[in-house]
Amino acid sequence: xxxxxxxxxxxxxxxxxxxxLYILWLRFKHRHMNTVNKTDIQLGTDRNSRSNxxxxxxxxxxDQEVGSSYKPMNKVLIFPDPGITCKRLILNGRxxxxxxxxxxxxTSLYYLTKMLSTAKTKMDVCVYMMMYSVLGDRIxxxxxxxxxxxVITDGQMGDxxxxxxxxxxxxxxxxxxxxxxxxxxxxKFIIIDxxxxxxxxxxxxxxxxxxxxxxxxxxxxxELVEPYSAEFQHLxxxxxxxxxxxxxxxx
Amino acid sequence: xxxxxxxxxxxxxxxxxxxxLYILWLRFKHRHMNTVNKTDIQLGTDRNSRSNxxxxxxxxxxDQEVGSSYKPMNKVLIFPDPGITCKRLILNGRxxxxxxxxxxxxTSLYYLTKMLSTAKTKMDVCVYMMMYSVLGDRIxxxxxxxxxxxVITDGQMGDxxxxxxxxxxxxxxxxxxxxxxxxxxxxKFIIIDxxxxxxxxxxxxxxxxxxxxxxxxxxxxxELVEPYSAEFQHLxxxxxxxxxxxxxxxx
Numbered sequence: 001x002x003x004x005x006x007x008x009x010x011x012x013x014x015x016x017x018x019x020x021l022y023i024l025w026l027r028f029k030h031r032h033m034n035t036v037n038k039t040d041i042q043l044g045t046d047r048n049s050r051s052n053x054x055x056x057x058x059x060x061x062x063d064q065e066v067g068s069s070y071k072p073m074n075k076v077l078i079f080p081d082p083g084i085t086c087k088r089l090i091l092n093g094r095x096x097x098x099x100x101x102x103x104x105x106x107t108s109l110y111y112l113t114k115m116l117s118t119a120k121t122k123m124d125v126c127v128y129m130m131m132y133s134v135l136g137d138r139i140x141x142x143x144x145x146x147x148x149x150x151v152i153t154d155g156q157m158g159d160x161x162x163x164x165x166x167x168x169x170x171x172x173x174x175x176x177x178x179x180x181x182x183x184x185x186x187x188k189f190i191i192i193d194x195x196x197x198x199x200x201x202x203x204x205x206x207x208x209x210x211x212x213x214x215x216x217x218x219x220x221x222x223e224l225v226e227p228y229s230a231e232f233q234h235l236x237x238x239x240x241x242x243x244x245x246x247x248x249x250x251x
Numbered sequence: 252x253x254x255x256x257x258x259x260x261x262x263x264x265x266x267x268x269x270x271x272l273y274i275l276w277l278r279f280k281h282r283h284m285n286t287v288n289k290t291d292i293q294l295g296t297d298r299n300s301r302s303n304x305x306x307x308x309x310x311x312x313x314d315q316e317v318g319s320s321y322k323p324m325n326k327v328l329i330f331p332d333p334g335i336t337c338k339r340l341i342l343n344g345r346x347x348x349x350x351x352x353x354x355x356x357x358t359s360l361y362y363l364t365k366m367l368s369t370a371k372t373k374m375d376v377c378v379y380m381m382m383y384s385v386l387g388d389r390i391x392x393x394x395x396x397x398x399x400x401x402v403i404t405d406g407q408m409g410d411x412x413x414x415x416x417x418x419x420x421x422x423x424x425x426x427x428x429x430x431x432x433x434x435x436x437x438x439k440f441i442i443i444d445x446x447x448x449x450x451x452x453x454x455x456x457x458x459x460x461x462x463x464x465x466x467x468x469x470x471x472x473x474e475l476v477e478p479y480s481a482e483f484q485h486l487x488x489x490x491x492x493x494x495x496x497x498x499x500x501x502x
Contacts, residue, residue: 074472074474074475076475076478076479078478078482080434128452178464182462183331183458183462183463183464184458184462184463184464185463185464186452186453186454186459186463186464186465187452187464187465187466188452189452189466199451199452199466199468200450200451200452201379201437201438201439201440201450201451201452202437203437207434207435208437211433211434211435212434212435212436212437213429213434213435213436213437213438213482213486214437214438215438215440215450215479215482217450217468217475219475221325223325224325224327224468224470227327227329228327228466231329231464231466235464
């Protein structure tokens with residue numbers, strides 16, 4: 001009788017153990033599959049993945065290189081992405097969910113968020129509209145990490161329902177905007193640590209990421225970055241609430 | 252009596268001559284005043300000319316340097332201009348009309364048109380909207396000079412009344428655009444002679460020149476220009492009417 005119990009126990013134990021091994025192997029396999037392979041994206045790799053989409057990187061984007069001020073950096077990101085990038089991939093660099101339906105490769109959005117995360121001391125945001133929460137998250141995260149974030153946006157676009165601007169204000173990020181409704185604050189640039197410019201046609205919306213044809217140019221060349229820094233400073237003072245109040249009532 | 256006639260003739264002659272000299276001097280003075288002084292624009296010169304306008308050039312813009320592929324060129328133009336630039340100044344480099352009310356200095360529009368006029372062989376235009384006739388003129392002029400001009404634009408924006416696109420088609424310039432109304436062809440770049448990129452937030456409208464806050468970045472650095480050339484070629488094929496027809500009717 002004790003033999004039968006022992007045999008039964010062994011059988012159940014072995015079954016459970018093999019089942020456990022199999023589950024662990026599946027998890028490992030999916031984790032590995034959904035982690036971006038750092039060498040698998042080259043120029044135009046994804047050009048044919050969807051007929052009306054393209055990702056163009058002029059050279060392979062080296063994560064270590066991003067945000068470095070020690071050598072000239074010139075990069076171009078082309079949108080739309082072929083789909084929506086996995087948020088876990090953006091946050092952790094990998095996704096362990098085997099049934100995750102989002103993209104697990106280096107999209108333009110992936111590089112853009114990566115770039116925003118390189119900020120060490122300062123982030124000057126000067127964008128017409130800021131609508132996409134995934135990008136808004138990066139701005140709020142930078143502020144939470146103690147990075148000095150300043151935001152300039154268009155007065156009208158800052159008030160529309162899906163805008164991230166209210167969220168920025170709630171988080172304590174200083175935001176300034178034009179008071180006129182006639183002309184647009186139509187810039188779409190961000191300067192990281194006073195040294196890297198992110199600029200282009202790209203509106204910071206979900207539609208710009210996955211639908212429109214858009215471009216972003218990234219450079220750390222001083223003669224290109226400095227005029228944008230000067231323009232940011234110019235607008236920051238111009239949109240100072242005290243100055244705007246003075247204009248309304250010159251007395 | 253002959254003495255009196257001679258004196259009278261001398262007096263009238265001298266009066267007419269001095270009047271003529273004075274008129275000539277006035278004309279010379281106005282011509283000189285309304286001709287752009289090549290050394291008088293420096294970084295931020297016009298920053299205070301109108302409280303809500305700015306022109307920022309990272310260095311003095313040398314006309315000889317524009318369009319040169321022999322050394323790296325990085326320039327930034329900031330809009331709005333402080334007013335409307337004189338068309339005669341744009342076309343001839345000077346304006347002889349003493350009562351001309353337009354601007355006679357190097358505005359961002361002046362540099363932009365100057366830049367467009369440097370094209371020697373090829374001009375690839377990929378802009379969301381093209382509305383301003385002064386800029387449209389430069390595209391048509393290039394085509395008339397025998398430069399190979401290709402235009403990509405947004406399907407919907409090409410059809411609005413003030414668009415220059417109809418004019419381009421009438422002039423015989425090939426134009427292609429997206430057929431979908433869901434997503435935008437939102438790029439705003441031009442590539443001159445395959446070597447110089449003009450790109451930014453700038454929509455090619457009069458409002459962008461004299462009202463909005465906008466930027467244009469100009470560079471001839473290969474690693475920045477090439478991805479835009481690739482994107483132009485990609486869209487040019489994608490928007491080939493034959494391809495678009497195939498998509499509509501896969502049979």
